[in-house]
Amino acid sequence: MLEVGNLACSRGDHRLFSGLSFTLQAGEIMQVQGANGSGKTSLLRTLCGFIQPEEGEILWCGKRVRELGEDYYAELLYIGHLNAIKDELNALENLQMSAGLAGYTVSEQQAAAALRRMGLQRREHLPVKVLSQGQRRRVALARLLIGDAHLWILDEPLTALDVGAVGLMQELIGEHLSKGGMAIFTTHQPLHVEGVQTRQLALS
Numbered sequence: 222m223l224e225v226g227n228l229a230c231s232r233g234d235h236r237l238f239s240g241l242s243f244t245l246q247a248g249e250i251m252q253v254q255g256a257n258g259s260g261k262t263s264l265l266r267t268l269c270g271f272i273q274p275e276e277g278e279i280l281w282c283g284k285r286v287r288e289l290g291e292d293y294y295a296e297l298l299y300i301g302h303l304n305a306i307k308d309e310l311n312a313l314e315n316l317q318m319s320a321g322l323a324g325y326t327v328s329e330q331q332a333a334a335a336l337r338r339m340g341l342q343r344r345e346h347l348p349v350k351v352l353s354q355g356q357r358r359r360v361a362l363a364r365l366l367i368g369d370a371h372l373w374i375l376d377e378p379l380t381a382l383d384v385g386a387v388g389l390m391q392e393l394i395g396e397h398l399s400k401g402g403m404a405i406f407t408t409h410q411p412l413h414v415e416g417v418q419t420r421q422l423a424l425s
């Protein structure tokens with residue numbers, strides 16, 4: 222379980238949010254809503270431990286995440302609004318590199334299967350710089366299929382995706398939740414996971 226208590230964050234001299242508290246249990250999904258600049262990305266990055274909160278605590282399974290360190294990162298998969306892929310590498314290499322950075326290995330067959338599921342068959346061996354924006358986003362999102370992180374933190378996962386890929390994302394998130402996973406995401410587009418009530422957290 223993720224527990225957030227009395228969280229506060231400022232960027233520059235601007236207070237983005239304070240007194241923010243919520244819990245997220247296995248099988249739950251939460252959307253962070255708010256206008257441009259309201260602090261959605263900053264909140265997600267704080268939950269990942271990339272930004273130190275000014276106040277408050279983030280607990281994972283009852284322990285402070287900053288003390289858990291690597292043990293927390295092993296439970297977490299963050300996909301930012303930038304794709305974090307290397308232009309010169311192909312999709313297979315990018316996926317294997319992402320796994321390596323996260324501390325595990327995936328075989329070429331596993332990576333190829335993930336890319337196929339993301340609709341990238343016959344694009345696996347091209348340098349990603351030649352792929353379309355939507356295809357590049359699909360390469361980034363294929364990371365969801367190769368790890369076993371319980372907590373997915375997704376910043377604008379639907380950006381550049383077509384209708385079919387949005388449907389696929391909803392399906393993947395649904396599968397993740399049904400296996401006891403949890404997810405926090407931002408999006409300016411509708412995202413509906415069948416049979417699951419999406420909790421809402423509004424930043425102003």
Ligand SMILES: Nc1ncnc2c1ncn2[C@@H]1O[C@H](COP(=O)(O)OP(=O)(O)OP(=O)(O)O)[C@@H](O)[C@H]1O
Pocket residue numbers: 232233237255256257258259260261262263264
């Ligand atoms: N490193 C920084 N230094 C100063 N200000 C920052 C920094 N990073 C973010 N900000 C500011 O913090 C505010 C919140 O930014 P953030 O990216 O969290 O918003 P957001 O809700 O995700 O926005 P969007 O919907 O446009 O993606 C913005 O006003 C932004 O300019």
